[in-house]
Amino acid sequence: MNAGVADGRRYGELCPIALGLDVIGHRWALLIIRELFAGPKRFTDLEQGLPGIGSSVLAARLRQLEHQGLLTRHQLPRPAPAVVYRLTPRGAALEPVMVDLAGWGAIYLMGGDKDLARRGRWLLQAMSAAAGPPPDGIQTVNFVLDGEESHVRVIGGRLAARDGLGRDVTTEVRGSVHDLYQVAIAPVRSAAASGGFEIEGEREAADRMLDHLITGFQQAAESWRSKA
Amino acid sequence: MNAGVADGRRYGELCPIALGLDVIGHRWALLIIRELFAGPKRFTDLEQGLPGIGSSVLAARLRQLEHQGLLTRHQLPRPAPAVVYRLTPRGAALEPVMVDLAGWGAIYLMGGDKDLARRGRWLLQAMSAAAGPPPDGIQTVNFVLDGEESHVRVIGGRLAARDGLGRDVTTEVRGSVHDLYQVAIAPVRSAAASGGFEIEGEREAADRMLDHLITGFQQAAESWRSKA
DNA sequence: CGGAATCCTCTTCGATACTG
DNA sequence: CAGTATCGAAGAGGATTCCG
Numbered sequence: 001m002n003a004g005v006a007d008g009r010r011y012g013e014l015c016p017i018a019l020g021l022d023v024i025g026h027r028w029a030l031l032i033i034r035e036l037f038a039g040p041k042r043f044t045d046l047e048q049g050l051p052g053i054g055s056s057v058l059a060a061r062l063r064q065l066e067h068q069g070l071l072t073r074h075q076l077p078r079p080a081p082a083v084v085y086r087l088t089p090r091g092a093a094l095e096p097v098m099v100d101l102a103g104w105g106a107i108y109l110m111g112g113d114k115d116l117a118r119r120g121r122w123l124l125q126a127m128s129a130a131a132g133p134p135p136d137g138i139q140t141v142n143f144v145l146d147g148e149e150s151h152v153r154v155i156g157g158r159l160a161a162r163d164g165l166g167r168d169v170t171t172e173v174r175g176s177v178h179d180l181y182q183v184a185i186a187p188v189r190s191a192a193a194s195g196g197f198e199i200e201g202e203r204e205a206a207d208r209m210l211d212h213l214i215t216g217f218q219q220a221a222e223s224w225r226s227k228a
Numbered sequence: 229m230n231a232g233v234a235d236g237r238r239y240g241e242l243c244p245i246a247l248g249l250d251v252i253g254h255r256w257a258l259l260i261i262r263e264l265f266a267g268p269k270r271f272t273d274l275e276q277g278l279p280g281i282g283s284s285v286l287a288a289r290l291r292q293l294e295h296q297g298l299l300t301r302h303q304l305p306r307p308a309p310a311v312v313y314r315l316t317p318r319g320a321a322l323e324p325v326m327v328d329l330a331g332w333g334a335i336y337l338m339g340g341d342k343d344l345a346r347r348g349r350w351l352l353q354a355m356s357a358a359a360g361p362p363p364d365g366i367q368t369v370n371f372v373l374d375g376e377e378s379h380v381r382v383i384g385g386r387l388a389a390r391d392g393l394g395r396d397v398t399t400e401v402r403g404s405v406h407d408l409y410q411v412a413i414a415p416v417r418s419a420a421a422s423g424g425f426e427i428e429g430e431r432e433a434a435d436r437m438l439d440h441l442i443t444g445f446q447q448a449a450e451s452w453r454s455k456a
Numbered sequence: 457c458g459g460a461a462t463c464c465t466c467t468t469c470g471a472t473a474c475t476g
Numbered sequence: 477c478a479g480t481a482t483c484g485a486a487g488a489g490g491a492t493t494c495c496g
Contacts, residue, residue: 009255009467009488012280014340014409015350016357017262017326020333025255027237027469034245043478052240054470059479083478097332098245100324105248112242122243129244181242237469237486255488271459282489287460310458 007064023068024094028053028061030101033087033094036071038121038150038163040086051117065091099129106130106217107224110185120145120177124152124161124213127184131216133157139202141209142172145180152209159213171201173210184217235292251296252322256281256289258329261315261322264299266349266378266391268314279345293319327357334358334445335452338413348373348405352380352389352441355412359444361385367430369437370400373408380437387441399429401438412445 008026011018024030028050035041035049046058062085065071070091076082106126120143140153142165151166152159165172175197199206236254239246252258256278263269263277274286290313293299298319304310334354348371368381370393379394380387393400403425427434 011259012344013259013350014337014344014346015262016330016333016337016354018259018333018350019336019340020329021258023333023336025253025258027253030249030253031239031241031246034243052470054472055479056471056481057469060468081477094332096328097325100328101248102244104322104325105244105246105251108247108251109242109244112247116240116242118242122241122246126244272457280489282491283460284462284490285488288487 007060007067023065023070026061026064028057029065030094030098032058032061032065033070033091034098034122034125036085036087036091037095037098038125038161040074040084041163042082042084046085049119070094102126102129103220103224106220109181110221118177118181120148120180121150121161121163123177123180123184124150127213127217128152128159128161130220131159131213134159134212135208138208138212139171139205140166140169141206142166142169144172144174145177148177152213171203171205171209172199173206174198174200183214235288235295251293251298254289254292256285257293258322258326260286260289260293261298261319262326262350262353264313264315264319265323265326266353266389268302268312269391270310270312274313277347298322330354330357331448331452334448337409338449346405346409348376348408349378349389349391351405351408351412352378355441355445356380356387356389358448359387359441362387362440363436366436366440367399367433368394368397369434370394370397372400372402373405376405380441399431399433399437400427401434402426402428411442 010022013019024033031050032046035046041049043058043062046062047053047055050058062071062073066073066085069088071085071087074084074086076084102125109126124143134154138154138159140151142149142151144165149165150161150163151169152161153166154160179196197210238250241247252261259278260274263274269277271286271290274290275281275283278286290299290301294301294313297316299313299315302312302314304312330353337354352371362382366382366387368379370377370379372393377393378389378391379397380389381394382388407424425438
């Protein structure tokens with residue numbers, strides 16, 4: 001919280017980049033933030049979304065990030081004896097950094113090894129970040145990918161992917177994580193409806209959403225290819 | 229260079245943020261990039277600009293970043309038996325990430341401990357990043373801060389700070405690093421000419437540049453304060 | 457002198473086991 | 477469920493040495 005106070009190793013430079021990295025430059029820190037961008041989470045949810053993290057490292061990072069004011073611990077009130085972690089505005093202010101980093105790192109999605117962990121929501125986050133402002137009237141769509149639930153909605157004029165199903169959402173896309181990666185990464189633009197996606201509810205709303213996500217991602221990919 | 233191939237520890241996730249961090253998430257990596265944004269540098273220049281880095285870590289990072297296509301080694305041709313490191317387009321494509329991170333981390337400049345290392349160019353980079361597009365007709369200005377030479381010029385419609393004096397630049401600002409930090413960080417907007425800066429050449433050009441840098445930085449600081 | 461490799465110590469990480 | 481305890485392995489910091 002206090003300026004310049006960071007746990008762990010610091011760079012010791014009066015430079016905004018170095019000072020920022022003192023806070024979010026430690027291993028796993030930014031990925032914890034990524035998880036919390038999808039909504040508040042419990043300790044075990046985070047472990048689940050960060051394959052390979054050790055519980056002690058996760059606990060240490062959460063303590064540190066809380067201490068620095070990027071997230072808060074909430075004791076859930078009644079029936080559930082649970083603690084949830086939630087981003088503060090200061091943590092949420094990392095959004096542009098995350099979006100740019102996702103854009104920069106997206107070219108590594110192509111050719112990614114076969115044995116990398118995959119989550120549907122990671123890809124939905126990436127596609128939402130890559131896609132520009134959505135057309136007016138686009139509606140929230142639920143996704144169930146390999147049984148994992150998420151939804152994509154408009155927040156602040158841009159698309160954002162969140163965990164869990166949105167309430168009062170009447171459109172749902174079901175399919176496999178693998179297929180979504182295929183559709184997104186494939187150099188050839190596949191028709192939105194082409195994949196093995198099963199759509200429930202308003203097919204037109206689902207198509208609009210899928211089309212915007214895929215088109216935006218593909219166009220971004222195109223521009224990376226030409227620049228790199 | 230190849231997708232997903234990173235030296236050292238990897239996250240093993242098919243997510244653009246995790247894959248990006250596999251490349252630039254290691255300690256010192258982003259600060260090496262920051263140094264190279266100011267122009268090509270030799271090994272010892274980098275050591276000088278990264279106080280506390282070990283020579284073996286620096287050598288390892290340079291090897292890794294070269295291998296991944298973010299920078300290149302150049303054998304300088306004739307008289308100097310020197311090697312310079314230079315960003316590739318892929319490395320330079322990190323600019324938006326750096327700018328956003330500098331913006332996010334800038335609030336930690338206020339209240340920074342007294343014993344942090346300071347460099348005039350770090351602050352000039354930060355101010356250039358914070359300041360919006362400069363007015364038409366702004367001219368490149370040289371800075372000599374505590375004997376350290378840099379210059380600020382327009383690149384791609386925005387200000388950018390580089391190491392060394394610009395050639396054919398007729399305006400020079402001289403002063404101390406400490407004073408520039410004071411002027412930038414002070415909550416009260418000090419008049420550009422107020423500090424102990426000595427201006428040589430076209431005073432008006434220097435004032436325009438200082439005014440734009442300081443005003444831009446202060447306005448950015450204001451918006452951080454209100455948001456956080 | 458620039459550009460490292462080597463050696464040593466210390467910290468951090470990853471994995472597993474354990475506990476309120 | 478939400479962490480803490482522990483321990484071997486990997487990475488980082490610092491100094492010294494080496495080589496062209």
